[in-house]
Amino acid sequence: AHWCSPCRKFTPELVKIFDEVKDEINNKLDIVFISCDRDQESFDEYLRGMPWKALPFSDRNLPKLLGEKFNIDGIPSLVVLPPFLQIITLDGIDEVRDANKEALHKWSQGKRLFWTREPQDGEYVWKTANCTECFMMPMVVVRYSCTNVDCQIDLCEACLSKTKHKYPLVEYLIPKQQYSLEKILASIPYLLDPNNSDEIDIKNMWKSDIKSIGF
Ligand SMILES: [Zn+2]
Ligand SMILES: [Zn+2]
Numbered sequence: 001a002h003w004c005s006p007c008r009k010f011t012p013e014l015v016k017i018f019d020e021v022k023d024e025i026n027n028k029l030d031i032v033f034i035s036c037d038r039d040q041e042s043f044d045e046y047l048r049g050m051p052w053k054a055l056p057f058s059d060r061n062l063p064k065l066l067g068e069k070f071n072i073d074g075i076p077s078l079v080v081l082p083p084f085l086q087i088i089t090l091d092g093i094d095e096v097r098d099a100n101k102e103a104l105h106k107w108s109q110g111k112r113l114f115w116t117r118e119p120q121d122g123e124y125v126w127k128t129a130n131c132t133e134c135f136m137m138p139m140v141v142v143r144y145s146c147t148n149v150d151c152q153i154d155l156c157e158a159c160l161s162k163t164k165h166k167y168p169l170v171e172y173l174i175p176k177q178q179y180s181l182e183k184i185l186a187s188i189p190y191l192l193d194p195n196n197s198d199e200i201d202i203k204n205m206w207k208s209d210i211k212s213i214g215f
Helices: 005-021 041-049 061-069 092-099 102-108 157-162 183-188
Strands: 145-148 170-171 203-207 211-215
Touching: 005 092, 005 102, 092 102
Parallel strands: none
Antiparallel strands: 145 170, 203 211
16 A cells, blocks of 8 residues: 555565566566555555556455455565465565565466475474575574674575585574583584684573573
8 A cells, every 4th residue: 555654665676576577477477456545546646656457446345355365464465376266375575575586486386485394293493584595484493594693694404504604604592492511602603713802701600509601
C-alpha cells in the first residue's frame, strides 16, 4: 500500500530486480499487485511505478479473502504460487531481501529459495538465521558467523568448508548447552590469535557454588 512505508521501500527494490530478470526468466514469472490502499487515487499513483499487473481496486473483498487464505498478518507480503495454487513460498519478501535476483530465478523454476532439513530429536534450530551461501533457512545446529561485526555472514556446515573468508569465523554456541572450556575457547579464535593485541582479562566468579569464567 502507498501509505505503508515498508511497502514503499520494498516495491522499487522489487521493480528493479524484476526488470533485470524479466528476459532471463522468459515470462515464467508474473507479479500481481493486490492493494491495501485506502482509495482509488493512491492505488493509481502506487501502481504507476509498477511494471506488473494488479487486481482492480474496485473489488475490496478479494484482498481480504486472499489475506485470510494465506494467513497474511502484515504488509508488504509476497506469496509465490505455481500455476495450480499450491504454494511455492509465503516468505517472498525475505527471499528477495536475502538473495535478490536469485529468488526470482528459483521461483520461475517452481522452487522456493529457502530450504532446510528436518531437525533430529533435540537438535537446535536457529529460527531466524539463513546460510548466506546456500540459503538453508532455518539453520539446524551448526551455524558459523564472522568475528568482524560489519560482516553479515552465516554459514552452514557444508558451506563453511567451501567458503574462503577474510576474517576468522566462529561457531555459534547453542543456548543452554554445556561446553568444555576447550570448545568455548575454540569458538573465539581471535582471542587466541598471536597477532591480536587485545589483552584478555580473565575473571573467575563464584555464584551459588557454580564457578564461571568470563573474558
Ligand atoms: Zn549453506
Ligand atoms: Zn566477515
